């Protein structure tokens with residue numbers, strides 16, 4: 323398959339180096355090829371969005387919402403195509419790909435309805451015969467920069483609210499998943515989106531991503547990706563007034579208390595740590611278990627992990643697919659080797675599979691030293707560190723002692739323990755007796771500290787990011803203003 327940029331309603335070939343898009347389960351299987359783009363083409367994509375702004379922002383919001391409903395219908399009609407692409411291009415197992423597909427549809431459905439809810443407020447004025455209210459207006463052309471791990475749902479959770487709020491989009495997807503991105507843009511276009519309202523630009527983050535984000539004609543940047551890239555982008559964007567939302571990595575923890583249902587906890591931890599081969603921003607990466615129940619929990623975890631079948635994601639027997647690249651797999655091995663050298667115990671896994679494809683065994687490591695990189699840094703692979711604690715306060719402090727703050731979970735049957743955890747844990751999303759993963763279209767999604775910058779995504783808050791508030795003072799008294807409040 324050959325893929326290209328989509329600029330101003332035309333498919334436009336890149337002008338840089340050729341790139342191959344391969345299947346991480348079978349790296350010799352090429353899915354697509356495309357040419358990277360230059361800054362010049364990125365500028366053309368921004369210009370196309372800029373030209374489309376006036377007409378798109380003047381289109382009534384409910385009409386924009388209905389267009390998203392037409393997109394929803396097209397996506398639903400292409401379900402098999404998307405699920406296959408997620409399996410082949412990203413390496414999700416079929417059930418995982420189906421889950422992401424459904425989440426993407428829910429997001430489009432929710433944001434389509436936002437076309438009826440882009441209301442401001444009427445607010446009482448201090449002055450007589452004065453109507454004061456707010457309007458929600460479009461921001462302008464926006465940059466959407468996305469990672470490869472949720473190549474269907476994440477673009478949809480950014481593009482849909484941006485469009486419904488009246489903003490044209492320049493979409494820069496991750497280089498590992500360009501085929502899904504091109505299919506998405508094609509479906510938006512065929513659903514009737516006017517030319518220039520959604521533009522796709524393929525290429526490297528450094529070249530194309532930076533140049534789109536830094537372009538003065540871009541009024542908002544919505545980025546999801548790693549913390550180092552997010553920080554670099556934030557520094558670049560700090561030089562000019564632009565709205566920014568960044569969702570970045572996580573180092574998500576589960577706390578298991580002595581009152582927990584240990585079978586439930588073990589199942590949830592395994593789902594959170596090894597689902598999608600640990601390549602989720604919300605993946606469970608640390609477990610803090612009370613020392614009284616450590617052995618019982620480890621025994622259950624090992625039993626679950628032994629049941630995981632690693633292999634090519636298109637094999638229906640497989641329950642854990644590959645990592646996205648050889649580099650990603652090798653980086654996981656470095657974390658494990660470093661921890662083992664420092665005295666941590668590899669209880670299960672820790673090896674790459676000796677076959678084509680970027681496979682790693684699900685890995686469980688028990689650790690005493692929470693300063694290890696394995697415990698502090700985002701790994702983005704199927705590697706779980708398990709530590710013990712004596713008091714819940716100590717556990718919460720340990721959960722918070724990382725540079726990230728995305729998601730956390732507690733397994734407990736004690737209401738007071740649970741409430742203490744919810745109040746004190748420094749994360750954007752807390753789960754009780756549930757894995758650290760997941761989110762719903764109508765709920766704010768995002769994190770604190772190194773996990774997020776700016777407003778949350780998804781939910782109504784996610785839509786409001788893509789709007790400007792205009793405050794209106796409408797004086798119908800015909801008299802000079804009497805208010806003494808300025």
Ligand SMILES: NC(=O)c1ccc[n+]([C@@H]2O[C@H](COP(=O)([O-])OP(=O)(O)OC[C@H]3O[C@@H](n4cnc5c(N)ncnc54)[C@H](O)[C@@H]3O)[C@@H](O)[C@H]2O)c1
Nearest residue numbers: 468469470495496527528531532547548551569570571603
């Ligand atoms: N918090 C969340 O909602 C969330 C969701 C999914 C993934 N993530 C994070 O994403 C990361 C994995 O994805 P990734 O490897 O694609 O991340 P990444 O940071 O390498 O890349 C993300 C996107 O940014 C682009 N990019 C790279 N350098 C850039 C630059 N200098 N300027 C502008 N754009 C640039 C990339 O091409 C890609 O499109 C993990 O850290 C994961 O936790 C976070």
Ligand SMILES: O=CCCC(=O)C(=O)O
Nearest residue numbers: 472602603604759760761
């Ligand atoms: O990788 C980030 C998105 C994670 C997510 O949506 C989920 O956990 O379901």
